Amino acid sequence: MEETSKAVNSRRRTLMESLGFGRMSVPVGLTERLEHVRALDRVVVPVAKTIRRRLPSGSALRDMLHGVPTGHPLHPPLATISLGCWTATAVLDLIDVDPRASRAVLATGIAGAIPAAAAGITDWSMLHLEQQRVGFVHAMVNLAALGLYSGSLMMRLSGRHQAGRALAFAGLGAAGLGGYLGGHLAYRMAAGPTHAEPTTHLVPLGWHDLCRLWDLPDGRPVSRRLGYINLFVLRHGAQVKVLADRCSHLAGPLHQGRLKLENDEACVVCPWHGSTFRLEDGAVVHGPATAPQPAFEVNIRGDGIVQVRPREV
Incomplete structure (x- = not known):
């Protein structure tokens, strides 16, 4: 009876693994290994x-490519x-419509x-x-897709429509892989x-005691x-500015950043990647x-107790 139970459990594990349960899927496993390929560095x-x-940092072109506006x-x-x-090109090729479309x-x-690549490279x-590392391979695969599609367009313009369609389908495969990455x-x-x-979910409504005013250093964040989250706190005299501490870009610690004036407004610059936020309202x-x-x-x-509550948008 015990051997029969073991055999049933073994077959069950084999079936579950064949369906992808209980182990990491192959594409995800390969992609996660790609994260640690130091040769790409x-x-x-x-x-x-x-x-x-x-x-x-701070240039208008870079901010535009990031999407700040x-x-x-x-x-x-x-x-x-x-x-x-x-x-859509693949669909049109399959239904064999007017080649001009x-x-x-x-x-x-x-x-x-072209603009998508410019924005992606900036990010x-x-x-x-x-x-x-993963993003570099993503870009190279997408570059290959762009090359295949450009070749497809050239073939079509020269009248070689079948070759153009073949290159387009190859390009779609490359673009799909790039999209997965x-x-x-x-x-x-x-x-x-x-x-x-997400302060709206982690901080209840109403005022919350944070600390004593005079326990905060003057002029140093x-x-x-506060409950589940860390806050950036800056005291200047009897005034206090408070933001979430984890940078919205990649979670850098804002309290370790530097303070600066931007258009006569007090700001903090993230120490990791340079994102700059206005202290008054957290605007980028x-x-x-x-x-x-x-x-x-x-x-x-x-x-002298400092109380805080999430600012209403």
Whole structure:
């Protein structure tokens, strides 16, 4: 009876593994190993430094490519336009419509890939090294897709439509792989979403005692704990400014950053990647961050206790 039970359990484990349960899927396993391929650093590190040097912190072009004016990263929607056009090209090729329609949609995807790449490279240059390794391969695969689609367009323009279609389908495969790597980078490695604390979920409504006013150093930011989150706290005389401490870009500790004046407004600069936030309301002044820092209203009681509550948007 015991041997029969062991045999049944063994077959059950084999079946579960064959369905992908109880072990890491092959694509994810390969991609996670890619995060630790140090050989890529010989290319990744100098290229990232060059991009940061050509697009200095605080420049209007870099902020635009990050998506600071829109409040969201610019690369994902631009890349979606190209991928959508290329997918539509495959559909048009399959139903064998007027070749001019396929060429027009294909050319639109190629044209859209250029600003998408510019925005993506700018974001990539400000990521952690493990993220940059995956992002570099993502970029190379997408570059191959762009080359295949460009070749497809040239073939179609010269009248070699069958060869053009073949190159387009190969390009779609490359673009699909690039999209998978981009998804891993954004969702598995959290390269795109805000990393600032979701204060609306972690901090109850109403005022909360934080600390005593005179326990805070004057003119030097510190970190203070409020329930589940850390806060950036800066006292200047009897005034106190409070933000969430984890930078919305990649969770850098803002209390270790430097203070600066930007257009006569007090700001803090993240020590990791240089994102700049206004102390008054947490608004993004310069990227790479695009999401603002959660800000807190401050009340100082008569006995010197500093109270805080999330600022209403």
